[in-house]
Amino acid sequence: MKDDETCEVLVVDKAKVNHAREELEKVDIEKMAEFYKAFSDTTRLQIIMALTVEELCVCDLATVAGVSISAVSHQLRYLRNLSVVHKRKTGRKVYYSLRDEHISTILNTVKEHLDET
Amino acid sequence: MKDDETCEVLVVDKAKVNHAREELEKVDIEKMAEFYKAFSDTTRLQIIMALTVEELCVCDLATVAGVSISAVSHQLRYLRNLSVVHKRKTGRKVYYSLRDEHISTILNTVKEHLDET
DNA sequence: TCGATACTTGAATGATTGCGCAAATATAAC
DNA sequence: GTTATATTTGCGCAATCATTCAAGTATCGA
Known part of the structure; x- marks a missing residue:
């Protein structure tokens, strides 16, 4: 069930993708990026x-x-x-x-x- | 000796300006800004x-x-x-x-x- | 009131940057 | 060998951005 799916802008490893997605949902990416931009x-x-x-x-x-x-x-x-x-x-x-x-x-x-x- | 000099892109408070300048000389501004840009x-x-x-x-x-x-x-x-x-x-x-x-x-x-x- | 000082602001501009596209590279399977 | 997959890369362009310029506001001293 791992690595045997094709990629094609789809997903290679669903579990990993979902796990990463959960992490991203916890924060306001837009706001964070804006903050870093202040220092950039x-x-x-x-x-x-x-x-x-x-x-x-x-x-x-x-x-x-x-x-x-x-x-x-x-x-x-x-x-x-x-x-x-x-x-x-x-x-x-x-x-x-x-x-x-x-x-x-x-x-x-x-x-x-x-x-x- | 304070606030009685004119501004004109010169300096209002020399002591403060020099103090701030020393702080900036300690770091590589260019490198730091580049790093923050990665997150921006x-x-x-x-x-x-x-x-x-x-x-x-x-x-x-x-x-x-x-x-x-x-x-x-x-x-x-x-x-x-x-x-x-x-x-x-x-x-x-x-x-x-x-x-x-x-x-x-x-x-x-x-x-x-x-x-x- | 008038002029000088200290800062703000909007428009214009030149530079930078993020991404789409198409071609290129690398690896695996056949 | 060929073909498919996974990623990289250079080019080009639209969008964004930092700065300049000129005009504006606000405050102070004369």
């Missing part, structure tokens, strides 16, 4: 990592990331929509910070993984 | 999550992810180049698995984070 661009990743240290205004974030004010602003909106960063306005300055410390934990887990290779 | 596409994420359960052949991966054989194969090459997956060939079938268990750890950390929102 160098500008956004630099913004996020800079904010693990401390709160920064838009102007300083642009300097740190080495891109234009407009570019950071666009990416900050992106990260705001994903609830990754938090906005705090004082006068005409806008300070950004990470919405919660889980982000730092995730960053460190990945950092350690990459160091081990 | 729904097809790739489905492949990776399916492989946390068990080894699967290309055909079954296509079924589980709900995409064509060609599409999975393209993405598997991508993941192979990033050393995320491992290839094992038996006869004319090719079985893929995750290269190490760190991946599962990372996936779980993020999964928990998203559940808490």
